[in-house]
Amino acid sequence: MDKSSLDPALVDQLKKLQQKYAVMGQDLSSYLDGLLHADYLTYWDYIHLDTLLSLQNPKTQFPDEKVFIIYHQITELYFNLVLWEIEQIAEKEKIEEQFFLDRITRIVRYFEMLESSFSVMVDGMEKDQFLKFRMSLLPASGFQSAQYRLIEICSTDIINLVQVEVREAMMEYSDIEQQVEHLYWKSGATELASGKKTLTLQQFEEKYKKSFKDAGMKYRDCNLRKIYRKHFAESPEIIKRLREFDELANVLWPLAHLKSAGRYLQRDPDSIKATGGTNWQKYLPPRFKKIMFFPELWNETEKEEWGKAGVLKAIR
Numbered sequence: 165m166d167k168s169s170l171d172p173a174l175v176d177q178l179k180k181l182q183q184k185y186a187v188m189g190q191d192l193s194s195y196l197d198g199l200l201h202a203d204y205l206t207y208w209d210y211i212h213l214d215t216l217l218s219l220q221n222p223k224t225q226f227p228d229e230k231v232f233i234i235y236h237q238i239t240e241l242y243f244n245l246v247l248w249e250i251e252q253i254a255e256k257e258k259i260e261e262q263f264f265l266d267r268i269t270r271i272v273r274y275f276e277m278l279e280s281s282f283s284v285m286v287d288g289m290e291k292d293q294f295l296k297f298r299m300s301l302l303p304a305s306g307f308q309s310a311q312y313r314l315i316e317i318c319s320t321d322i323i324n325l326v327q328v329e330v331r332e333a334m335m336e337y338s339d340i341e342q343q344v345e346h347l348y349w350k351s352g353a354t355e356l357a358s359g360k361k362t363l364t365l366q367q368f369e370e371k372y373k374k375s376f377k378d379a380g381m382k383y384r385d386c387n388l389r390k391i392y393r394k395h396f397a398e399s400p401e402i403i404k405r406l407r408e409f410d411e412l413a414n415v416l417w418p419l420a421h422l423k424s425a426g427r428y429l430q431r432d433p434d435s436i437k438a439t440g441g442t443n444w445q446k447y448l449p450p451r452f453k454k455i456m457f458f459p460e461l462w463n464e465t466e467k468e469e470w471g472k473a474g475v476l477k478a479i480r
């Protein structure tokens with residue numbers, strides 16, 4: 165082939181490009197000019213590394229605060245991936261079993277990462293430093309993670325997120341607006357001393373209440389539980405994977421998290437009361453909350469003993 169002539173495959177690509185741009189009334193040649201002057205893409209620009217590394221701004225001089233910030237950010241990124249997978253499932257017009265299974269498997273993988281890496285919090289900070297810098301962060305708390313709440317809302321029907329004490333009584337109400345008022349976490353964020361809503365909860369509701377209601381409406385008919393029950397209720401593989409997800413999200417991750425609260429905050433309730441703390445010892449353990457995204461996948465004993473899996477895993 166004459167060195168100056170263009171490779172036919174390249175000519176073919178150029179023709180296709182020309183057609184693509186012509187459809188939108190655009191002139192390919194101008195775009196090629198742009199390409200000629202453009203820089204090559206770099207890794208650091210592509211992933212916005214400089215921006216990413218500018219987002220850690222400790223409030224104190226304690227070095228371990230950086231560990232605390234970055235690990236929260238890592239967790240939020242994984243939460244974002246979980247939501248991304250759920251969104252793809254919910255938006256699929258014709259959902260196939262393999263697609264659903266693959267996405268749930270990915271979600272399980274993300275939660276496994278989160279559960280196994282929680283030791284970064286439990287063992288990775290000096291207790292003395294933590295107890296000091298955390299006072300500069302009040303009243304902020306991971307409790308205010310909106311993505312965590314959205315994962316719950318998109319995974320199941322709101323009734324399964326209602327406080328366990330009133331869940332059965334609320335079954336008869338199909339009204340999401342009413343159910344949202346009784347989401348389990350609202351009952352958790354009360355001050356030990358006064359029994360009033362904590363400032364943490366008040367601020368969280370002020371910012372996100374409407375988005376949670378909207379998400380509840382949007383996912384009423386396309387949350388993971390609804391999709392599973394409608395299309396895949398007979399699939400043993402999907403059932404197995406959903407059980408893994410339920411256990412990771414509602415037992416194993418919460419227990420890994422609880423371990424960090426136990427490690428850093430374990431004190432007698434009176435001294436917590438005095439500092440305006442929450443009733444987290446009663447609120448955080450999965451066995452009290454009994455949140456299950458897919459209650460029909462667990463037998464009565466498993467429901468009764470919800471939370472036991474984590475304890476067994478810990479002593480294995």
Ligand code: HEM
Nearest residue numbers: 235236239285305306307309312349424425428429442444
């Ligand atoms: C040393 C590390 C940690 C400690 C001591 C801790 C402590 C607590 C406590 C005491 C609560 C109860 C609410 C409150 O009193 O504020 C809570 C809730 C929560 N935290 Fe953490 N936390 C830690 C790390 C994290 C991390 C890394 C995340 C990741 C985003 C996180 C997410 C959450 C969530 C989602 C809740 C609400 C749980 C629920 O409603 O069931 N926490 N945390």
